[in-house]
Amino acid sequence: MKKILVLMFHPRLETSKVNKFLLNAMLEQQHVIVKNMYEIYPDFNIDVKAEQQDLLNADLMIMQHPFFWYAAPPLVKQWIDLVLEHGWAYGTGGDKLKGKKIMHIISSGGGFEIYRSEGKNLLT
Secondary structure, eight states, X not given: OOOEXXXXXXXXXGGOHHHHHXXXXXXXXXXXXXXXXXXXXXXXXXXXXXXXHHHHHOSEEEEEEEOBTTBOOXXXXXXXXXXXXXXXXXXXXXXXXXXXXXXXXXXXXXXXXXXXXXXXXXXX
């Protein structure tokens, strides 16, 4: 069985129905490790080596986060910038994630109809 690492990035998880539902469903699965990143890193002081080791140990990594103002929460950006560093995840010698699968599960506060060209946000 493949090892699955889920990184939950929600700054106010207690207020999110869908993210709490997804979190609870994943916690019930075997071979799934779920990390609540805002709980682990409330000060944004990310342990880069520990995070990189977790990625090396996983076959599939899932980043789960909400869609805020057409972007990911700030800890997602901080994590990507620090953990997926040049020479480790990409660039010269950056082959540590070769063969790994990475996915995103993204939630929004609004329904499908809001994010259409005819919708409230006028997205085209």
